[in-house]
Amino acid sequence: MAHDELPEWARVNRARWDELVDVHLASEMYDLADLRAGAGRLVAIDEVELPLIAPEGWQGLRVLHLQCHFGADSLVFAQRGAEVVGLDFSMPAVKQARALAEELGLGERARFVCANLYDARHALPEPESFDVVYTSWGTIGWLPDIAEWARIIAWFLKPDGRLYFADGHPAAFVFDEPALDAPAALLDGGPALFPPARYGYFDETPLDIDEDGDYADPDAQVENSRTIEFMHPLGATVTALIDAGLTIDFLHEHDAVPWQMFSVLERRGDGLWGWPVTAWLPLGMSLAATRR
Numbered sequence: 001m002a003h004d005e006l007p008e009w010a011r012v013n014r015a016r017w018d019e020l021v022d023v024h025l026a027s028e029m030y031d032l033a034d035l036r037a038g039a040g041r042l043v044a045i046d047e048v049e050l051p052l053i054a055p056e057g058w059q060g061l062r063v064l065h066l067q068c069h070f071g072a073d074s075l076v077f078a079q080r081g082a083e084v085v086g087l088d089f090s091m092p093a094v095k096q097a098r099a100l101a102e103e104l105g106l107g108e109r110a111r112f113v114c115a116n117l118y119d120a121r122h123a124l125p126e127p128e129s130f131d132v133v134y135t136s137w138g139t140i141g142w143l144p145d146i147a148e149w150a151r152i153i154a155w156f157l158k159p160d161g162r163l164y165f166a167d168g169h170p171a172a173f174v175f176d177e178p179a180l181d182a183p184a185a186l187l188d189g190g191p192a193l194f195p196p197a198r199y200g201y202f203d204e205t206p207l208d209i210d211e212d213g214d215y216a217d218p219d220a221q222v223e224n225s226r227t228i229e230f231m232h233p234l235g236a237t238v239t240a241l242i243d244a245g246l247t248i249d250f251l252h253e254h255d256a257v258p259w260q261m262f263s264v265l266e267r268r269g270d271g272l273w274g275w276p277v278t279a280w281l282p283l284g285m286s287l288a289a290t291r292r
């Protein structure tokens with residue numbers, strides 16, 4: 001993938017993701033001990049919901065993991081017997097994923113491809129070849145065109161194949177971290193006193209953001225601090241999947257997410273981060289859909 005073939009948003013974001021691979025490998029959040037012990041686990045929400053889409057388990061299923069990062073989640077499916085293909089546009093992430101697969105003896109069952117998501121059909125010319133497309137937690141906010149995302153998923157799924165998608169809830173993404181760094185607003189005043197949102201829920205213009213730190217390591221010194229991100233209202237995402245030929249099997253909203261989205265959130269026993277008092281606003285969402 002030649003660098004100059006990428007649009008600006010992808011070049012800017014990829015530089016950051018390339019740099020984050022080492023930061024994440026060193027972080028507590030991306031602890032690989034269970035995976036290395038042969039018993040990798042996905043985040044709690046996915047563990048609860050994925051049996052709904054693969055009730056007979058993963059043995060022999062072909063799984064496409066879009067935006068797989070350095071492959072930790074992809075390799076969980078391989079450990080459970082699936083044949084998995086992970087796709088990510090960061091070469092350092094893909095190299096690390098391949099190395100991890102070899103280290104774990106899963107090289108035969110896990111393949112990693114480096115490509116921009118929008119080039120996936122060229123990078124992986126295998127239409128209708130996957131039982132499951134999996135993509136979760138920190139994905140579509142990096143993608144400008146949600147309709148094309150949905151069409152790509154539909155293109156790869158076998159008839160009756162299923163998508164599992166989980167991510168931050170777009171209603172929560174309107175808030176800025178500093179705005180939510182005021183627990184008193186939540187504890188004493190609740191929504192009425194809540195600070196103003198930073199982004200519009202229906203924003204169609206890309207969000208040009210320049211911030212220090214990282215979700216897995218707030219103290220990380222990251223040179224590539226700029227990102228270009230995109231808002232996708234829930235209705236737009238669901239409608240894109242329907243328009244692409246998928247039937248929605250469930251759509252769930254969650255009061256917790258796998259990372260500390262706002263500093264007011266507290267870690268729960270299941271490893272997710274939720275509201276300290278009442279479940280005020282949805283923080284996460286997940287859905288399953290079947291290709292007709």
Ligand SMILES: C[S@@+](CC[C@H](N)C(=O)[O-])C[C@H]1O[C@@H](n2cnc3c(N)ncnc32)[C@H](O)[C@@H]1O
Pocket residue numbers: 010013017018067068069070073087088089090093115116117118136137138139142143
């Ligand atoms: C937060 S990770 C999501 C995976 C998983 N939840 C995790 O935490 O490991 C986001 C991934 O999306 C990838 N990514 C972002 N934009 C992409 C694009 N246009 N095409 C392919 N991959 C992309 C990044 O390189 C990164 O590895």
